[in-house]
Amino acid sequence: MSTSVSNRSRGLGRVLVIVYALLAIAATGRSVFQLIDDFEKAPIAYSLSALAAVIYLVATVALVAPGSIWYRVAVITISFELIGVLVVGTLSIFDPVLFPAKTVWSFYGRGYAFVPLVLPILGLIWLRLQRPATSETHGAVDAAV
């Protein structure tokens, strides 16, 4: 197994991966039910739920998969999550009409014990500690962050 997973998913990274996987399952589950149930009721919120679910799934895979390309995918998806939770969290407070239904990012992830807010910050710190050693990827990663 030692060559088929990344250093990002070793040790403490394993905990990060399972929390991401749980959030991905939770977001996917909620999104599927919302889409089946009544999409017309809150198309923006429901589309966002689906987008968040996809992002969490990709981030989970990117944390496990080895290589610098996946590393960059992980940085991008996790950064997107942070932006998503901040923007949607703020919008859901100031414009509740726009988000009549819950999404994983509403109110900064309050429905999920604020895990969606804290997790991307921890994730980015973890990725920074684990970044690939070559100078070329250094520059690219710094630009991505």
Next chain:
Amino acid sequence: MIDALTIALVIVSVAAGALCVVLGLAGRRPSDLSLGAAALVELLLIVQIVVSIAAPAFGNTPTGSGLEFWVYLVTAALLVPLAVLWSLLERGNRWSTVVIGVACLAIAVMVYRMYQIWFVQVA
């Protein structure tokens, strides 16, 4: 769904989760104690599945979405084996124990949601 069983399941998963997280942070690798706690959670989940299949035959049906209830229950039952597998692939270390603990805590939340779906309708 029997509420005493469900409440017991929530309490046991919280206790097992907290135990594994604490043991893991204290530097313990997965042991008979932590894996046993996770196995107990899984056993209760299987009992919950059997009860939930049988209950409607006795007129005990969910007040909310049955489909949503079952998705939670099946996912919860799959979580323990997946978490144990994922954590032990890396020759168990302290974080493996924490991983198992996190899964048990997530199961506690899921069972709580299942309880709400079966018994309580807020909206």
